[in-house]
Amino acid sequence: MTMQSLEDVRRAFKPNLPAVLTAKHHTVAETSRVVSVTTSIRSSFPSTSNMPFIRFEAGEGSDAVRPMRVGAVLSGGPAPGGHNVITGLYDSLKAFHPESRLYGFLNGPSGIVSNDHLLLDDETIARYRNQGGFDMLGSGRTKLETAEQFERVNATAKELELDGIVVIGGDDSNTNAAVMAEWFAANGSPLRVIGVPKTIDGDLKNEDIEVSFGFHxxxxxxxxxxxxxxxxxxxxxxxxxxxxxxxxxxxxxxxxxxxxxxxxxxxxxxxxxxxxxxxxxxxxxxxxxxxxxxxxxxxxxxxxxxxxxxxxxxxxxxxxxxxxxxxxxxxxxxxxxxxxxxxxxxxxxxxxxxxxxxxxxxxxxxxxxxxxxxxxxxxxxxxxxxxxxxxxxxxxxxxxxxxxxxxxYEGRAGLPSNFDCTYCYGLGVTASALVRGGHTGVMSALKGLHLPAEQWTPLGVPIVSMMHEEIRHGVPKPVIEKALVDLxxxxxxxxxxxxxxxxxxxxxxxxxxxxxxxxxxxxxxxxxxxxxxxx
Amino acid sequence: MTMQSLEDVRRAFKPNLPAVLTAKHHTVAETSRVVSVTTSIRSSFPSTSNMPFIRFEAGEGSDAVRPMRVGAVLSGGPAPGGHNVITGLYDSLKAFHPESRLYGFLNGPSGIVSNDHLLLDDETIARYRNQGGFDMLGSGRTKLETAEQFERVNATAKELELDGIVVIGGDDSNTNAAVMAEWFAANGSPLRVIGVPKTIDGDLKNEDIEVSFGFHxxxxxxxxxxxxxxxxxxxxxxxxxxxxxxxxxxxxxxxxxxxxxxxxxxxxxxxxxxxxxxxxxxxxxxxxxxxxxxxxxxxxxxxxxxxxxxxxxxxxxxxxxxxxxxxxxxxxxxxxxxxxxxxxxxxxxxxxxxxxxxxxxxxxxxxxxxxxxxxxxxxxxxxxxxxxxxxxxxxxxxxxxxxxxxxxYEGRAGLPSNFDCTYCYGLGVTASALVRGGHTGVMSALKGLHLPAEQWTPLGVPIVSMMHEEIRHGVPKPVIEKALVDLxxxxxxxxxxxxxxxxxxxxxxxxxxxxxxxxxxxxxxxxxxxxxxxx
Known part of the structure; x- marks a missing residue:
């Protein structure tokens, strides 16, 4: 006899999508909702502090349907579901245009700097559907903050002709994504940077981010x-x-x-x-x-x-x-x-x-x-x-x-639950739509998670709207506020x-x-x- | 909404039984199979060293159908499936005669000595079906070996009018069960003692015991x-x-x-x-x-x-x-x-x-x-x-x-796998049949575990046949041989x-x-x- 492994069984799991994402959809800026940030934070993000919230509508948008090129990176400790963000991104990009390309940067953010990447294909994606760990690409903790690093990221983006970079990580990695988005916007680059909320600790959480992935x-x-x-x-x-x-x-x-x-x-x-x-x-x-x-x-x-x-x-x-x-x-x-x-x-x-x-x-x-x-x-x-x-x-x-x-450590890389599989796949599809819609400095999010997945609401949340200032190494720095347990x-x-x-x-x-x-x-x-x- | 707990879901699981145990069945001594033991071991078990292997046949036996009274005890560290041995025993005894009684001795073998017990009923049994742990009765490590202890066990057995005691435990507990069986046989008591092979370590294993329960x-x-x-x-x-x-x-x-x-x-x-x-x-x-x-x-x-x-x-x-x-x-x-x-x-x-x-x-x-x-x-x-x-x-x-x-410790008390649920339930039903058949000093066993449960073969294995002599505290003692990994x-x-x-x-x-x-x-x-x- 041969024993089918649970890993194989799970590869066949099909996550449900929020209804609006199941057919043609496009993004719309939600101009009615404004979050004000402090002057100091605004001065750190002159080009991106006024990004609107983004909602989704069914039907084709006005953008031309052309192949998209996106890079994804896994940042920090592994959390169950990370691979599904990538498979969601991949499927959505390919559905949008079969010539689209998804690059996976290797071993964390340093892979963007050194342009160390994997061009993802059907076979690789199939192997990692609904699987735990971050081992498809590896992960890392390099912070991107110096001008020199951003220049090299820019060189990578140009070489690969990227439309966007999707950063899958925790609060610090998403702060970093916002800084990167600002740099590109300030430097006149059309490259978009989208964040995805990961952390098993559950402390990346607010009105719009009901839970980070992997926590479940x-x-x-x-x-x-x-x-x-x-x-x-x-x-x-x-x-x-x-x-x-x-x-x-x-x-x-x-x-x-x-x-x-x-x-x-x-x-x-x-x-x-x-x-x-x-x-x-x-x-x-x-x-x-x-x-x-x-x-x-x-x-x-x-x-x-x-x-x-x-x-x-x-x-x-x-x-x-x-x-x-x-x-x-x-x-x-x-x-x-x-x-x-x-x-x-x-x-x-x-x-x-x-x-x-x-x-x-x-x-x-x-x-x-x-x-x-x-x-x-x-x-x-x-x-x-x-x-x-x-x-x-x-x-x-x-x-x-x-x-x-x-x-x-036993809990960071297990086979993701149906909830995390579905949530992450949806976050990936949402991130893809945000790139296609030309948005930057926003985090991919899904709301209404207590409901069946079909009823979840995808959105893009301006990362800067989540920030406050903290003293780091003696200097005030705008960072995403860690969500503590609300007593x-x-x-x-x-x-x-x-x-x-x-x-x-x-x-x-x-x-x-x-x-x-x-x-x-x-x-x-x-x-x-x-x-x-x-x- | 209310969330059904997995414990509740598992309570509804129905283990399959070996075909021969699904309807009326009885036991038959297998006279053709003889295991010779050393003279020394024989001298330690004068009344029980020649117990035959027991096999099962469909159809009613020659014994009168009358209410049976059995006591069960959990011995040593917990292993997933112990409760199912008890539910199997219970269902089988009640199916044999609705007036049958199953007593559970509390906190291990000392509960037999002190006659500390719980009379098990439908409601208690229902609560523990397919559940992990040994918490229905508690467990303990008291060894029964002195004449005084056996006299008190005898008093308990008489007070409860027991036909048999089922000892659910590892190699030492089953050695103990054999010593107890010998004591009763030597003292002319009709009380039967049956062992059940438990241990997550998997070292209670031989030609007839393919695996101990809880190991899986x-x-x-x-x-x-x-x-x-x-x-x-x-x-x-x-x-x-x-x-x-x-x-x-x-x-x-x-x-x-x-x-x-x-x-x-x-x-x-x-x-x-x-x-x-x-x-x-x-x-x-x-x-x-x-x-x-x-x-x-x-x-x-x-x-x-x-x-x-x-x-x-x-x-x-x-x-x-x-x-x-x-x-x-x-x-x-x-x-x-x-x-x-x-x-x-x-x-x-x-x-x-x-x-x-x-x-x-x-x-x-x-x-x-x-x-x-x-x-x-x-x-x-x-x-x-x-x-x-x-x-x-x-x-x-x-x-x-x-x-x-x-x-x-994380592994000793989890919700038992379908395999352990089914295996243990079958071991309980087998133990019940062995008591009814009047056998003592045998271990409840199921063979052919690689096959579907319907095709498993129930049997009774003379415990003394598994023994060898070991020096314990300087004195040679007949004990069940621990099965090491066979290189x-x-x-x-x-x-x-x-x-x-x-x-x-x-x-x-x-x-x-x-x-x-x-x-x-x-x-x-x-x-x-x-x-x-x-x-």
Missing amino acids: TATRLYSELIGNVMKDARSGRKYWHFIRLMGRAASHVTLECALATHPNVVLISEEIFAKNQSLKDIVAYLADVVVARADKGKNYGVVVFPEGIVDNVPMLRSLIEELNDVTTGMDTASPALVTERLAPQSAETYTSLPDVVQEQLLLDRDSHGNIQISRIETEKLLIELLQRELEDRRDYKGSFDPMAHFFG CGANFKRLEAERQAWEVEDKFVCAGPLQFEGATADYAPISVLIDSGCL | TATRLYSELIGNVMKDARSGRKYWHFIRLMGRAASHVTLECALATHPNVVLISEEIFAKNQSLKDIVAYLADVVVARADKGKNYGVVVFPEGIVDNVPMLRSLIEELNDVTTGMDTASPALVTERLAPQSAETYTSLPDVVQEQLLLDRDSHGNIQISRIETEKLLIELLQRELEDRRDYKGSFDPMAHFFG CGANFKRLEAERQAWEVEDKFVCAGPLQFEGATADYAPISVLIDSGCL
Whole structure:
């Protein structure tokens, strides 16, 4: 016998398109909707800060039907669905004119600079339909910001006679796309630059971008793993599991997974920061739940939190900032030496940390010499502090056997869900139409994601309209604002309303493996459904 | 809207049964097949060492149709499918006579001793159909071996008027089931004890037990995660992933996952032991592959291995034995102190290990004071040794950025695959028939698992026939022999034939999430298919 692989099965999946994109369609500038940006941002984008929102209409536009030439690039960490953006682009360009060409730049934005590309054909596209990963082209993190880089991008565009470049990436990559769009517009080039919202962290999100692609598939995998660990905990009844998830700035991943699985404790960075909680507060809360469960004979449980909590405990944040200063120029930083140099409050915070974390805070530096928060094993930090706290609790008679997990890289490159396949394919088709319509500096978007795909609304969103100013390396810079969890939003409110019931009672949900067929196959992310008010 | 949960969807799944079990059936002793056991084992099982193999026939047997009373117990770590053994038992007992009763003992074998049980009813059974985990009853690891325990088990059996007890567990639990069966037979009790082969490790396996239940679902999950990590590695092209999997004694999990996903390097404990490989040999091989891939511009890759490799490197095994001796009675064992006391060769091995592993070897002890191999982070050991080795390779110009993973607890309690649901349900129905037929000391089994379920052959296998003698705590003891990977078997041969092609070329397979519907939903484990010659 031969076994058909799931990869092969998935190649045959046909994503549905929004109705307006299924036949001839064209774009229309939506002049009625204007977003005002600050003078400072406007001055950074003199040629592109007034781009209109773009909507879609059925029927042929006024543009001549001629072959189009477009380049696509994958930027940053992989997210499930990236290949479908490209297949959507490809199919749409070819449907528009069979002589159209789609180039894939290799290994991220540096591939545009060096004109390292692959001319995509039917066979290559067929191989990657509905597949995970970014391996068709590879990815990279090179930032395009210097005039020299843009000159070389321009040379590539001329050599390939490109009409447009589609940048598939996260907030920083899309900021970059806007900068590139501005450069071309300012330099009189007709080249269009379109962004596509990718990131499993879910922090590229606003009124028009309901969710970034990849978020659904990644959180479904994490929810599967969390649900399995819950079942395991409840079967053996002897382990407390501490599960760290991705999300340094924002806790969307943790929130989505929590709403899907109902852990006993859920920590949300944004809440910790807003309530000015200390590590002590967090650990006291954890201990309260451990003790309450032990009183019911439950010496097991599941705690879920984002990697960013360390960065969001105000006291730790200032400690880390101080540590970065204090250790600059030190050849060998020892905990003892560092403690001497810290201000008294920071010194106290620092010495209260477990030895291993004190060491981690000194050892791992990024290329700028800064502490790498993501390398800190927060799960072990919480466990050790909690163990100490439980020893001090006289009323606690339970047993505490902790187990630490980090679910991260496993979720970035899986076979995309039907939702991500369909969403990304639609984003690709939308991006193609935006290039054909002559638009630049806009992001491909689809709205109404709680509805069936046929009813989604494609649009182009001016990237500059999403920007605010941030201090980066001491200089104010216009960048796309990272969307944090909205503590007044429907998703966090849902968590707030439900989580107390999860603490002592076991309301665990075993989410199970993502299904591509059957009753659950076409679900959208829970947070999208709650946001839309339909769940 | 309401979202139907996958747990709910799965509750409606109806496992197919082997044809002979679908209508009235009875058991027949297969007198022609005799397995001889050693005199010593025979003397341990005077009343049950000559139990025949049991086969099944359609049609009513000669036994009176009367209500049966059976107790079931879950033993050891959870494995997907355990609940279906119980639902199969329940349905079969009720179909035989509606007044039959199934008791579930709580929290493992200790629940039999203390008569802590749940009388199972339609509603409870419905809730757990095709669900993962062992949380319907909980599980435990108490061994039943003393006369006092057996007296209390006997009291429980009398109080509940049990006809039989079904023990759902691994090799040790099934050894225990045989000891219990012997005790009852020797004491003139009509109580029957039936075993059911559970373990995700896959090491309860022989001519009649083609695979233990739970193995398929667990390895499918690990294969999903490995496949995702592979896609991630190939997308970013900058990480080497080191993935430790479960399997201390045997490497079946690693072998199954490797055949499913094609990692660049696969380590198999049994091979390491057979070839008398040192850590140096293993690390040299890893370095060869890293260098060969770097030469092709591939500074990324995936290495998969079982947790048991440390225990199977002969030099490490003898070091660990010596360490256990040397540190006995030491209050505080420091690496320096220990090194002094070790024999020269062991001291050399010991000091060649990374500091963190030297410490781990001294810190973590089980309740007998022995080193806990499973706590040693083998992935970090390999990474550190490999880093040193690569520094010595003058021909190596690549970059090496390693990432460590352990996939274990996530896989023990997931929603069971169609294969495990169907297999376990059939094992439950078979166990019920074995109790009704008056058999004891046999294991419920199904053969021909590469065929559709309708064609599977149910049978009862005398547990004593699977035994050999092992020295446990200095005393020879008859136990079920753990099945190691057979280096002459079809599965390992397949790996041997293919793995070289996986080293430098990327033959990665993204296995994807386990599917319950569609073309791939009804697959059996790859190793079962290869063993049967049909793949």
